[in-house]
Amino acid sequence: MVSKAETHAMKMALKLAKSGRGMTFPNPMVGAVILDRDGNHVGDGFHRKCGAPHAEVIALASAGDAASGGTMIVTLEPCCHHGRTGPCTDEIIRAGISRLVISMTDPDPRMSGEGIEQLESAGIVVETGLLSEKARELNRVYLHYLETARSWVTLKIALSLDGRTAAADGSSKWISCDRSRRHVQKMRASAGAVLTGAGTVRADDPELTVRLPDILPRRQPVRIVVSATGDFGESRKIFRSQGRVIIAVPEGVVTNLTEYKDMPGVEVWEFPADSRIRGIDLTLLFERTALEGIGSVLCEAGSDLSTRLLKDELVDSVSIFTAPVILGGGGRPAFELLGINSIGNAIRLENVSSRRSGSDFLTEGRIVYRTD
Ligand SMILES: NC(=O)c1ccc[n+]([C@@H]2O[C@H](COP(=O)([O-])OP(=O)(O)OC[C@H]3O[C@@H](n4cnc5c(N)ncnc54)[C@H](OP(=O)(O)O)[C@@H]3O)[C@@H](O)[C@H]2O)c1
Missing domain, CATH: 3.40.140.10 (Cytidine Deaminase, domain 2)
Structure with a gap:
Protein backbone atom coordinates (compact mmCIF):
# COMPACT_ATOMS: atom_id res chain seq x y z
CA MET A 1 0.00 0.00 0.00
CA HIS A 144 13.10 4.24 -27.03
CA TYR A 145 16.91 4.26 -27.17
CA LEU A 146 17.13 1.03 -25.16
CA GLU A 147 14.63 -0.58 -27.53
CA THR A 148 15.89 0.69 -30.90
CA ALA A 149 19.40 2.20 -30.38
CA ARG A 150 18.08 5.30 -32.20
CA SER A 151 17.29 8.90 -31.30
CA TRP A 152 13.63 9.86 -30.71
CA VAL A 153 12.27 11.83 -33.68
CA THR A 154 9.56 14.49 -33.35
CA LEU A 155 8.11 15.88 -36.55
CA LYS A 156 7.03 19.50 -36.20
CA ILE A 157 4.84 20.98 -38.92
CA ALA A 158 3.01 24.28 -39.32
CA LEU A 159 -0.16 23.73 -41.35
CA SER A 160 -2.83 25.91 -42.88
CA LEU A 161 -6.44 24.98 -42.03
CA ASP A 162 -6.55 23.04 -45.29
CA GLY A 163 -3.44 21.02 -44.51
CA ARG A 164 -0.88 22.96 -46.58
CA THR A 165 2.67 23.72 -45.40
CA ALA A 166 3.66 26.33 -48.00
CA ALA A 167 2.04 28.44 -50.69
CA ALA A 168 2.35 27.50 -54.37
CA ASP A 169 5.58 29.56 -54.72
CA GLY A 170 7.17 27.63 -51.80
CA SER A 171 6.91 30.48 -49.27
CA SER A 172 5.95 29.21 -45.81
CA LYS A 173 7.41 31.70 -43.34
CA TRP A 174 4.87 33.01 -40.85
CA ILE A 175 2.10 30.45 -41.41
CA SER A 176 1.93 30.14 -37.63
CA CYS A 177 1.50 32.95 -35.09
CA ASP A 178 4.15 34.60 -32.86
CA ARG A 179 3.27 32.48 -29.87
CA SER A 180 3.64 29.22 -31.83
CA ARG A 181 6.97 30.35 -33.25
CA ARG A 182 8.15 31.12 -29.74
CA HIS A 183 7.07 27.66 -28.64
CA VAL A 184 9.06 26.15 -31.52
CA GLN A 185 12.13 28.00 -30.26
CA LYS A 186 11.62 26.32 -26.88
CA MET A 187 11.25 22.94 -28.58
CA ARG A 188 14.54 23.54 -30.39
CA ALA A 189 16.21 24.54 -27.13
CA SER A 190 15.26 21.25 -25.48
CA ALA A 191 16.01 19.02 -28.49
CA GLY A 192 19.39 17.36 -28.98
CA ALA A 193 19.31 18.26 -32.68
CA VAL A 194 17.15 20.02 -35.25
CA LEU A 195 16.87 18.26 -38.61
CA THR A 196 15.83 19.58 -42.00
CA GLY A 197 16.11 18.67 -45.67
CA ALA A 198 18.13 20.39 -48.38
CA GLY A 199 14.83 21.44 -50.00
CA THR A 200 13.97 23.66 -47.03
CA VAL A 201 17.52 25.05 -46.92
CA ARG A 202 17.25 25.97 -50.60
CA ALA A 203 13.72 27.43 -50.29
CA ASP A 204 13.85 29.25 -46.94
CA ASP A 205 17.55 29.64 -46.08
CA PRO A 206 16.78 29.10 -42.34
CA GLU A 207 19.33 29.20 -39.49
CA LEU A 208 17.30 26.88 -37.20
CA THR A 209 18.99 28.30 -34.10
CA VAL A 210 17.41 29.37 -30.80
CA ARG A 211 17.20 33.13 -30.85
CA LEU A 212 14.97 34.22 -27.97
CA PRO A 213 16.81 36.50 -25.53
CA ASP A 214 14.96 35.12 -22.48
CA ILE A 215 15.54 31.48 -23.41
CA LEU A 216 19.19 30.82 -22.98
CA PRO A 217 19.67 27.31 -24.32
CA ARG A 218 22.23 25.41 -22.29
CA ARG A 219 23.73 24.90 -25.71
CA GLN A 220 22.47 25.50 -29.23
CA PRO A 221 21.02 22.26 -30.61
CA VAL A 222 23.09 20.56 -33.26
CA ARG A 223 21.60 21.23 -36.70
CA ILE A 224 21.47 18.46 -39.29
CA VAL A 225 20.73 18.86 -43.00
CA VAL A 226 20.19 15.80 -45.18
CA SER A 227 20.82 15.90 -48.88
CA ALA A 228 21.11 13.26 -51.59
CA THR A 229 23.00 15.63 -53.91
CA GLY A 230 25.05 17.88 -51.61
CA ASP A 231 23.73 20.77 -53.69
CA PHE A 232 22.48 23.70 -51.60
CA GLY A 233 22.67 26.36 -54.28
CA GLU A 234 24.16 29.64 -53.18
CA SER A 235 25.85 30.24 -49.80
CA ARG A 236 23.41 29.41 -46.97
CA LYS A 237 22.95 30.97 -43.52
CA ILE A 238 22.72 27.65 -41.66
CA PHE A 239 26.36 26.87 -42.41
CA ARG A 240 27.57 30.33 -41.46
CA SER A 241 25.69 30.67 -38.14
CA GLN A 242 27.32 29.69 -34.84
CA GLY A 243 27.19 26.10 -33.57
CA ARG A 244 27.59 22.57 -34.87
CA VAL A 245 26.04 21.72 -38.24
CA ILE A 246 26.08 18.21 -39.69
CA ILE A 247 25.54 17.62 -43.39
CA ALA A 248 24.35 14.02 -43.90
CA VAL A 249 24.90 12.78 -47.46
CA PRO A 250 25.43 9.56 -49.41
CA GLU A 251 29.01 8.59 -50.17
CA GLY A 252 30.29 10.13 -53.37
CA VAL A 253 28.72 13.60 -53.23
CA VAL A 254 31.17 15.21 -50.82
CA THR A 255 32.87 16.88 -53.80
CA ASN A 256 29.76 19.08 -54.10
CA LEU A 257 30.33 20.37 -50.57
CA THR A 258 33.69 22.10 -51.03
CA GLU A 259 32.14 25.48 -50.19
CA TYR A 260 30.89 24.27 -46.78
CA LYS A 261 32.81 21.26 -45.52
CA ASP A 262 35.72 23.18 -44.00
CA MET A 263 33.64 25.95 -42.41
CA PRO A 264 33.97 26.18 -38.59
CA GLY A 265 31.43 23.90 -36.88
CA VAL A 266 30.44 22.10 -40.10
CA GLU A 267 30.85 18.29 -40.27
CA VAL A 268 30.02 15.96 -43.11
CA TRP A 269 28.60 12.53 -42.26
CA GLU A 270 28.69 10.13 -45.18
CA PHE A 271 26.46 7.06 -45.34
CA PRO A 272 26.17 4.31 -47.98
CA ALA A 273 23.69 5.31 -50.70
CA ASP A 274 20.33 3.59 -50.11
CA SER A 275 19.56 1.33 -53.07
CA ARG A 276 15.75 1.71 -52.51
CA ILE A 277 15.59 5.50 -52.70
CA ARG A 278 17.52 8.58 -53.75
CA GLY A 279 19.63 9.35 -50.69
CA ILE A 280 20.55 7.62 -47.46
CA ASP A 281 18.87 5.16 -45.11
CA LEU A 282 17.74 7.58 -42.39
CA THR A 283 17.75 4.76 -39.80
CA LEU A 284 21.55 4.88 -39.96
CA LEU A 285 21.46 8.62 -39.35
CA PHE A 286 19.42 8.25 -36.14
CA GLU A 287 21.62 5.39 -34.93
CA ARG A 288 24.64 7.63 -35.38
CA THR A 289 23.00 10.61 -33.65
CA ALA A 290 22.16 8.38 -30.67
CA LEU A 291 25.76 7.15 -30.52
CA GLU A 292 26.89 10.78 -30.49
CA GLY A 293 24.74 11.46 -27.41
CA ILE A 294 21.83 13.12 -29.23
CA GLY A 295 18.70 11.69 -27.58
CA SER A 296 16.00 13.57 -29.46
CA VAL A 297 15.77 15.07 -32.93
CA LEU A 298 13.24 17.74 -33.88
CA CYS A 299 12.50 17.58 -37.60
CA GLU A 300 11.41 20.81 -39.32
CA ALA A 301 11.33 19.84 -42.96
CA GLY A 302 9.21 20.01 -46.08
CA SER A 303 6.99 17.27 -47.46
CA ASP A 304 9.77 15.25 -49.10
CA LEU A 305 11.77 14.47 -45.95
CA SER A 306 8.66 14.35 -43.71
CA THR A 307 7.13 11.73 -46.02
CA ARG A 308 10.34 9.69 -46.15
CA LEU A 309 10.53 9.64 -42.35
CA LEU A 310 6.92 8.49 -41.98
CA LYS A 311 7.29 5.83 -44.67
CA ASP A 312 10.37 4.48 -42.91
CA GLU A 313 8.45 4.50 -39.58
CA LEU A 314 11.09 6.74 -38.03
CA VAL A 315 8.78 9.45 -36.68
CA ASP A 316 8.02 8.80 -33.01
CA SER A 317 5.84 11.83 -32.23
CA VAL A 318 4.37 14.84 -33.99
CA SER A 319 3.76 18.44 -32.99
CA ILE A 320 1.40 19.98 -35.52
CA PHE A 321 0.46 23.66 -35.41
CA THR A 322 -2.70 24.45 -37.37
CA ALA A 323 -3.08 28.12 -38.27
CA PRO A 324 -6.30 29.91 -39.29
CA VAL A 325 -5.20 30.48 -42.88
CA ILE A 326 -6.29 28.78 -46.10
CA LEU A 327 -3.81 28.21 -48.93
CA GLY A 328 -5.96 26.24 -51.37
CA GLY A 329 -5.12 23.35 -53.64
CA GLY A 330 -2.04 25.06 -55.13
CA GLY A 331 -0.36 25.05 -51.72
CA ARG A 332 2.16 22.34 -50.82
CA PRO A 333 0.75 19.35 -48.94
CA ALA A 334 2.31 18.27 -45.64
CA PHE A 335 2.98 14.80 -47.03
CA GLU A 336 3.31 13.13 -50.38
CA LEU A 337 1.75 9.74 -51.11
CA LEU A 338 2.08 7.46 -48.11
CA GLY A 339 0.45 4.42 -49.69
CA ILE A 340 -2.65 4.80 -47.53
CA ASN A 341 -5.67 3.85 -49.65
CA SER A 342 -8.27 3.26 -46.99
CA ILE A 343 -9.15 4.82 -43.65
CA GLY A 344 -8.30 1.53 -41.97
CA ASN A 345 -4.68 2.07 -43.01
CA ALA A 346 -4.45 5.62 -41.65
CA ILE A 347 -1.49 6.45 -39.46
CA ARG A 348 -2.94 7.25 -36.05
CA LEU A 349 -1.77 9.04 -32.94
CA GLU A 350 -2.00 8.01 -29.30
CA ASN A 351 -1.51 10.01 -26.09
CA VAL A 352 -2.95 12.94 -28.01
CA SER A 353 -3.11 16.43 -26.57
CA SER A 354 -4.60 19.45 -28.28
CA ARG A 355 -4.49 23.03 -27.11
CA ARG A 356 -4.59 26.66 -28.21
CA SER A 357 -1.29 28.28 -29.14
CA GLY A 358 -2.17 31.94 -29.70
CA SER A 359 -4.41 31.95 -32.78
CA ASP A 360 -3.25 28.42 -33.75
CA PHE A 361 -3.99 24.94 -32.42
CA LEU A 362 -1.19 22.63 -31.37
CA THR A 363 -1.87 18.89 -31.61
CA GLU A 364 0.74 16.52 -30.23
CA GLY A 365 0.89 12.76 -29.96
CA ARG A 366 2.84 9.61 -30.51
CA ILE A 367 2.67 7.88 -33.86
CA VAL A 368 1.21 4.38 -33.91
CA TYR A 369 2.41 2.28 -36.82
CA ARG A 370 0.39 -0.72 -37.91
CA THR A 371 1.97 -3.98 -36.91
CA ASP A 372 -0.14 -6.38 -39.05
N1 LIG B 1 5.18 24.63 -42.81
C1 LIG B 1 6.20 23.95 -42.35
O1 LIG B 1 6.16 23.45 -41.21
C2 LIG B 1 7.45 23.81 -43.19
C3 LIG B 1 8.62 23.38 -42.56
C4 LIG B 1 9.74 23.23 -43.37
C5 LIG B 1 9.66 23.50 -44.73
N2 LIG B 1 8.52 23.94 -45.27
C6 LIG B 1 8.42 24.23 -46.71
O2 LIG B 1 8.70 23.04 -47.43
C7 LIG B 1 9.21 23.38 -48.71
C8 LIG B 1 10.41 22.50 -49.01
O3 LIG B 1 9.94 21.17 -49.08
P1 LIG B 1 10.80 20.02 -49.72
O4 LIG B 1 9.98 18.80 -49.68
O5 LIG B 1 11.39 20.47 -50.99
O6 LIG B 1 12.05 19.99 -48.72
P2 LIG B 1 12.58 19.05 -47.55
O7 LIG B 1 11.70 17.90 -47.32
O8 LIG B 1 12.94 19.92 -46.42
O9 LIG B 1 13.93 18.56 -48.23
C9 LIG B 1 13.91 17.61 -49.26
C10 LIG B 1 15.31 17.23 -49.59
O10 LIG B 1 15.91 16.56 -48.49
C11 LIG B 1 16.86 15.64 -48.99
N3 LIG B 1 16.46 14.31 -48.57
C12 LIG B 1 15.22 13.82 -48.29
N4 LIG B 1 15.29 12.52 -47.92
C13 LIG B 1 16.60 12.19 -48.01
C14 LIG B 1 17.32 11.00 -47.77
N5 LIG B 1 16.72 9.86 -47.39
N6 LIG B 1 18.66 11.03 -47.93
C15 LIG B 1 19.30 12.16 -48.30
N7 LIG B 1 18.68 13.31 -48.56
C16 LIG B 1 17.34 13.31 -48.40
C17 LIG B 1 16.86 15.75 -50.51
O11 LIG B 1 17.85 16.72 -50.80
P3 LIG B 1 18.56 16.92 -52.25
O12 LIG B 1 17.54 17.50 -53.15
O13 LIG B 1 19.70 17.84 -52.01
O14 LIG B 1 19.02 15.60 -52.67
C18 LIG B 1 15.46 16.27 -50.76
O15 LIG B 1 15.29 16.91 -51.98
C19 LIG B 1 9.56 24.84 -48.65
O16 LIG B 1 8.59 25.55 -49.39
C20 LIG B 1 9.48 25.18 -47.21
O17 LIG B 1 9.09 26.53 -47.03
C21 LIG B 1 7.40 24.10 -44.54
Missing part, protein backbone atom coordinates in the same frame (compact mmCIF):
# COMPACT_ATOMS: atom_id res chain seq x y z
CA VAL A 2 1.25 3.44 -0.91
CA SER A 3 0.33 6.41 1.28
CA LYS A 4 -1.01 9.79 0.16
CA ALA A 5 2.26 11.42 1.27
CA GLU A 6 4.22 8.95 -0.88
CA THR A 7 2.05 9.67 -3.94
CA HIS A 8 2.55 13.39 -3.37
CA ALA A 9 6.32 12.80 -3.04
CA MET A 10 6.36 10.78 -6.29
CA LYS A 11 4.69 13.67 -8.13
CA MET A 12 7.40 15.91 -6.76
CA ALA A 13 10.14 13.43 -7.78
CA LEU A 14 8.74 13.31 -11.34
CA LYS A 15 8.77 17.10 -11.48
CA LEU A 16 12.34 17.21 -10.17
CA ALA A 17 13.43 14.60 -12.73
CA LYS A 18 12.25 16.91 -15.54
CA SER A 19 14.86 19.48 -14.54
CA GLY A 20 17.45 17.24 -16.26
CA ARG A 21 15.62 17.31 -19.61
CA GLY A 22 17.99 17.36 -22.58
CA MET A 23 21.07 16.84 -20.40
CA THR A 24 21.02 13.23 -19.18
CA PHE A 25 21.00 11.16 -22.39
CA PRO A 26 21.95 8.31 -22.75
CA ASN A 27 20.98 8.13 -19.08
CA PRO A 28 17.35 8.51 -17.98
CA MET A 29 15.93 11.53 -16.17
CA VAL A 30 15.49 10.57 -12.51
CA GLY A 31 14.15 12.36 -9.43
CA ALA A 32 14.14 11.18 -5.79
CA VAL A 33 12.56 12.38 -2.54
CA ILE A 34 13.31 11.16 1.00
CA LEU A 35 10.67 11.06 3.71
CA ASP A 36 11.80 10.45 7.32
CA ARG A 37 10.20 7.88 9.69
CA ASP A 38 7.33 10.31 10.37
CA GLY A 39 6.67 11.02 6.68
CA ASN A 40 8.34 14.46 6.65
CA HIS A 41 10.15 15.56 3.48
CA VAL A 42 13.83 15.66 4.48
CA GLY A 43 15.72 15.49 1.18
CA ASP A 44 15.48 15.38 -2.60
CA GLY A 45 17.58 15.37 -5.75
CA PHE A 46 17.61 14.78 -9.49
CA HIS A 47 20.09 13.52 -12.07
CA ARG A 48 21.50 16.72 -13.54
CA LYS A 49 23.48 15.34 -16.48
CA CYS A 50 25.16 12.25 -17.83
CA GLY A 51 28.22 11.47 -15.68
CA ALA A 52 26.96 13.53 -12.71
CA PRO A 53 25.80 11.88 -9.42
CA HIS A 54 22.52 10.00 -9.54
CA ALA A 55 19.30 11.42 -8.05
CA GLU A 56 19.29 8.88 -5.19
CA VAL A 57 22.80 9.84 -4.04
CA ILE A 58 22.02 13.56 -4.10
CA ALA A 59 18.76 13.02 -2.20
CA LEU A 60 20.51 10.90 0.45
CA ALA A 61 23.23 13.53 0.87
CA SER A 62 20.64 16.28 1.28
CA ALA A 63 18.72 14.23 3.90
CA GLY A 64 21.83 13.26 5.89
CA ASP A 65 21.10 11.21 9.06
CA ALA A 66 17.35 11.87 8.71
CA ALA A 67 17.29 9.26 5.91
CA SER A 68 17.90 6.41 8.37
CA GLY A 69 14.70 4.41 8.86
CA GLY A 70 12.98 6.58 6.24
CA THR A 71 11.43 6.06 2.80
CA MET A 72 12.96 6.84 -0.56
CA ILE A 73 10.57 7.73 -3.38
CA VAL A 74 12.29 7.42 -6.75
CA THR A 75 11.06 7.59 -10.35
CA LEU A 76 13.21 4.67 -11.61
CA GLU A 77 14.68 1.49 -10.16
CA PRO A 78 18.03 2.41 -8.53
CA CYS A 79 21.13 1.16 -10.35
CA CYS A 80 23.12 -1.77 -9.00
CA HIS A 81 26.11 -1.68 -11.35
CA HIS A 82 29.35 0.25 -11.51
CA GLY A 83 29.06 2.86 -14.27
CA ARG A 84 30.62 6.31 -14.15
CA THR A 85 29.33 6.42 -10.57
CA GLY A 86 29.00 3.60 -7.96
CA PRO A 87 25.82 1.52 -7.47
CA CYS A 88 22.98 3.49 -5.86
CA THR A 89 21.69 0.32 -4.20
CA ASP A 90 24.83 0.23 -1.97
CA GLU A 91 24.29 3.87 -0.95
CA ILE A 92 20.62 3.26 -0.14
CA ILE A 93 21.42 0.22 2.02
CA ARG A 94 24.28 2.09 3.74
CA ALA A 95 22.00 5.06 4.56
CA GLY A 96 19.55 2.77 6.40
CA ILE A 97 16.51 3.42 4.18
CA SER A 98 13.77 1.01 5.28
CA ARG A 99 11.22 1.45 2.48
CA LEU A 100 11.49 2.27 -1.21
CA VAL A 101 8.69 3.38 -3.54
CA ILE A 102 9.69 3.09 -7.20
CA SER A 103 7.70 4.25 -10.22
CA MET A 104 9.11 1.82 -12.78
CA THR A 105 11.77 -0.88 -13.16
CA ASP A 106 14.74 -0.01 -15.37
CA PRO A 107 14.68 -2.01 -18.65
CA ASP A 108 18.46 -1.53 -19.01
CA PRO A 109 19.65 -5.18 -19.28
CA ARG A 110 22.21 -4.52 -16.52
CA MET A 111 19.26 -3.81 -14.21
CA SER A 112 15.80 -5.19 -15.10
CA GLY A 113 14.76 -5.85 -11.53
CA GLU A 114 18.17 -6.79 -10.15
CA GLY A 115 18.44 -3.52 -8.23
CA ILE A 116 15.10 -4.27 -6.56
CA GLU A 117 16.22 -7.81 -5.69
CA GLN A 118 19.38 -6.50 -4.01
CA LEU A 119 17.40 -3.99 -1.96
CA GLU A 120 14.82 -6.58 -0.90
CA SER A 121 17.59 -9.00 0.07
CA ALA A 122 18.91 -6.27 2.37
CA GLY A 123 15.52 -6.20 4.14
CA ILE A 124 14.15 -3.04 2.46
CA VAL A 125 10.42 -3.10 1.64
CA VAL A 126 10.01 -2.18 -2.06
CA GLU A 127 6.79 -1.00 -3.76
CA THR A 128 6.92 -0.68 -7.56
CA GLY A 129 4.57 0.86 -10.13
CA LEU A 130 3.42 4.14 -8.56
CA LEU A 131 2.56 6.60 -11.40
CA SER A 132 4.49 4.36 -13.80
CA GLU A 133 2.68 5.70 -16.91
CA LYS A 134 3.94 9.18 -16.10
CA ALA A 135 7.47 7.87 -15.53
CA ARG A 136 7.40 6.04 -18.88
CA GLU A 137 6.28 9.19 -20.69
CA LEU A 138 8.96 11.23 -18.92
CA ASN A 139 11.67 8.82 -20.07
CA ARG A 140 10.31 8.03 -23.53
CA VAL A 141 13.59 9.06 -25.19
CA TYR A 142 15.62 6.77 -22.90
CA LEU A 143 13.22 3.82 -23.26
